[in-house]
Amino acid sequence: MGSTPIIQVDELRVRYGGFAAVQGISFSVRPGEVFGLLGTNGAGKTSTMDVLEGFRRPGGGSARVFGVDPFADRERIAHRMGIMLQEAGFFDDLTVTETVRAWRRFTADPLGLDEALELVDLGKVAHTRVGKLSGGERRRLDLALAVLGRPELLFLDEPTTGLDPQARRRTWAVLENMVAGGMAILLTTHYMEEAQYLADQVAIMDRGRIVRHGSVAEVIGADHGSTITFSSDVPVPVEVAGVAEDGRHHELTSVDPQADLRRLIGWADDAGARLRDLEVRRNSLEDVFLRVAGDEDEAALTAAGKER
Amino acid sequence: MTALTPALNRPSRSLGWWRYTWSQFLLSQKVHWRDLGFALTGVLIPLGLGIGLPASQHGKNSIAGIDGGVYLLPGMMGFVLVWIVYNVVNSATSRRGKLIYKRLRGTPLPDTAIMTGEAMSGSVTSVVQVVVLGVFGLVYLGAPAPANPLLLLVGVLLGAFTFALLAVGVSGLLPTSEVSTWIVTPFLFLMMFASGIVFPLSEMPHFLQVPVQYLPSSSVVEILRTAYLGRDFASNPATAQLPHQVGFLQSFRACLMPLGLLCAWIGVSLGLGKRFFKWDPKRSS
Numbered sequence: 001m002g003s004t005p006i007i008q009v010d011e012l013r014v015r016y017g018g019f020a021a022v023q024g025i026s027f028s029v030r031p032g033e034v035f036g037l038l039g040t041n042g043a044g045k046t047s048t049m050d051v052l053e054g055f056r057r058p059g060g061g062s063a064r065v066f067g068v069d070p071f072a073d074r075e076r077i078a079h080r081m082g083i084m085l086q087e088a089g090f091f092d093d094l095t096v097t098e099t100v101r102a103w104r105r106f107t108a109d110p111l112g113l114d115e116a117l118e119l120v121d122l123g124k125v126a127h128t129r130v131g132k133l134s135g136g137e138r139r140r141l142d143l144a145l146a147v148l149g150r151p152e153l154l155f156l157d158e159p160t161t162g163l164d165p166q167a168r169r170r171t172w173a174v175l176e177n178m179v180a181g182g183m184a185i186l187l188t189t190h191y192m193e194e195a196q197y198l199a200d201q202v203a204i205m206d207r208g209r210i211v212r213h214g215s216v217a218e219v220i221g222a223d224h225g226s227t228i229t230f231s232s233d234v235p236v237p238v239e240v241a242g243v244a245e246d247g248r249h250h251e252l253t254s255v256d257p258q259a260d261l262r263r264l265i266g267w268a269d270d271a272g273a274r275l276r277d278l279e280v281r282r283n284s285l286e287d288v289f290l291r292v293a294g295d296e297d298e299a300a301l302t303a304a305g306k307e308r
Numbered sequence: 309m310t311a312l313t314p315a316l317n318r319p320s321r322s323l324g325w326w327r328y329t330w331s332q333f334l335l336s337q338k339v340h341w342r343d344l345g346f347a348l349t350g351v352l353i354p355l356g357l358g359i360g361l362p363a364s365q366h367g368k369n370s371i372a373g374i375d376g377g378v379y380l381l382p383g384m385m386g387f388v389l390v391w392i393v394y395n396v397v398n399s400a401t402s403r404r405g406k407l408i409y410k411r412l413r414g415t416p417l418p419d420t421a422i423m424t425g426e427a428m429s430g431s432v433t434s435v436v437q438v439v440v441l442g443v444f445g446l447v448y449l450g451a452p453a454p455a456n457p458l459l460l461l462v463g464v465l466l467g468a469f470t471f472a473l474l475a476v477g478v479s480g481l482l483p484t485s486e487v488s489t490w491i492v493t494p495f496l497f498l499m500m501f502a503s504g505i506v507f508p509l510s511e512m513p514h515f516l517q518v519p520v521q522y523l524p525s526s527s528v529v530e531i532l533r534t535a536y537l538g539r540d541f542a543s544n545p546a547t548a549q550l551p552h553q554v555g556f557l558q559s560f561r562a563c564l565m566p567l568g569l570l571c572a573w574i575g576v577s578l579g580l581g582k583r584f585f586k587w588d589p590k591r592s593s
Binding site: 149 | 322323328334335338403406411414417
């Protein structure tokens with residue numbers, strides 16, 4: 001990986017009137033790196049993307065893309081970027097081929113027509129009008145148009161929404177291939193599995209702030225690495241396994257699953273209890289995300305309660 | 309699976325503004341002709357009126373001392389240019405509503421290249437219609453060749469530019485493409501009947517004769533009529549007299565006021581566009 005960041009964000013702020021959508025976030029993305037920007041709806045992901053794509057002036061802090069201000073110098077760097085928006089329209093009366101041909105004229109060294117269609121598996125609908133495509137096919141056409149110019153930096157806003165699992169896997173393979181060629185990707189997604197699979201670095205945003213940031217392993221590790229689940233007909237003491245919501249099913253997050261399991265099994269042997277459906281699993285990004293979002297919601301509710 | 313590598317090992321380059329604009333023009337034209345009903349309406353109605361009205365007056369009536377058909381001809385050239393407003397408003401509002409402008413902005417195309425390509429596409433039919441009307445005038449009406457072809461060209465291009473820019477400017481104030489047609493149509497009729505296109509301003513109610521001279525269509529018609537007929541229709545557009553003849557430079561001098569007014573309308577349109585134009589219906593800019 002190169003050492004000079006393609007994207008450098010420092011204390012970025014975005015405001016809409018009195019509403020602070022992004023409140024001082026910092027991160028960087030290097031060539032060949034996939035950076036996942038995660039968060040609930042309204043967390044500030046799209047506002048951040050808007051600034052980096054050059055559509056919005058920052059309200060504070062700085063954002064540099066290819067070393068320049070993406071808003072002021074957008075025309076200088078636009079040909080080096082590919083953008084796949086979350087929602088954008090097509091000319092429904094044009095066929096897939098006509099659309100790709102038109103977009104090829106926008107770039108200096110585009111992918112070939114057949115190459116682009118094959119890349120996203122749209123060869124069979126090449127002569128179908130875009131208005132007749134399924135949602136998944138339109139999303140794949142979206143991707144084809146975004147990468148036509150072989151960009152060095154690709155912005156992907158919810159790239160696989162509406163795709164079936166097979167098409168999603170195929171899209172991941174395409175993206176992996178591009179990243180192997182040196183392309184950097186800034187990705188937002190609601191699929192944590194997707195972020196975990198593709199991203200080298202992730203940042204979880206909540207209410208305009210980054211609340212977790214690092215490699216996927218670091219982010220998962222920082223939030224207690226494993227989850228132990230089981231059920232027991234005999235009541236388990238609180239100091240052994242916390243409180244079960246329904247009195248039977250327990251779920252523990254564990255930094256040291258070996259020690260926690262030893263304690264749990266020791267208690268079960270002494271008490272003559274049988275632990276059913278005992279399972280230890282490594283936490284996923286989704287677990288972390290849900291916990292972070294839950295914690296932040298709770299914090300917000302507490303803060304709101306105190307204000308009252 | 310195709311192996312795709314970005315252009316990291318070779319410098320990727322920008323195509324340049326004109327290439328981008330031309331690419332947008334080609335795309336806009338392709339889409340325009342795909343909606344054949346709308347495209348043919350834009351060809352047949354202006355051209356039908358542009359040919360029909362002068363043909364009906366040719367050899368029958370004299371307007372301001374000139375054969376009716378020949379007098380109407382440059383006016384109808386102005387009328388077909390007014391149609392640009394329809395084309396550009398329609399494409400701007402419908403593409404904004406369908407989030408197509410949002411997508412186009414995600415390409416390397418500069419904003420100005422997108423809008424210029426769109427405006428050129430919305431204008432090209434009208435400019436071709438001007439040429440067709442010119443040939444019709446020469447062949448059927450026996451009209452003389454334009455007295456000042458350069459001024460005629462300036463009038464056509466500046467008029468087309470003004471109407472296209474005006475359409476872009478007001479499109480931000482219009483809700484949807486369907487509704488915008490109903491809002492724009494009365495203004496187009498106003499421009500058709502109050503700009504000296506089909507009858508001289510001197511035949512309008514006295515109190516309207518001065519205000520209507522400030523319409524962009526009035527300025528275009530004054531320039532085209534002066535350039536085509538070689539008489540000063542610009543210095544005093546409301547006169548019922550046959551205007552005096554003007555030479556090459558004199559005709560430019562006579563048209564300074566309408567040329568200036570068109571520049572003012574361009575300024576107004578830019579201001580409207582800057583303030584109200586929306587690339588994305590969900591956003592304010």
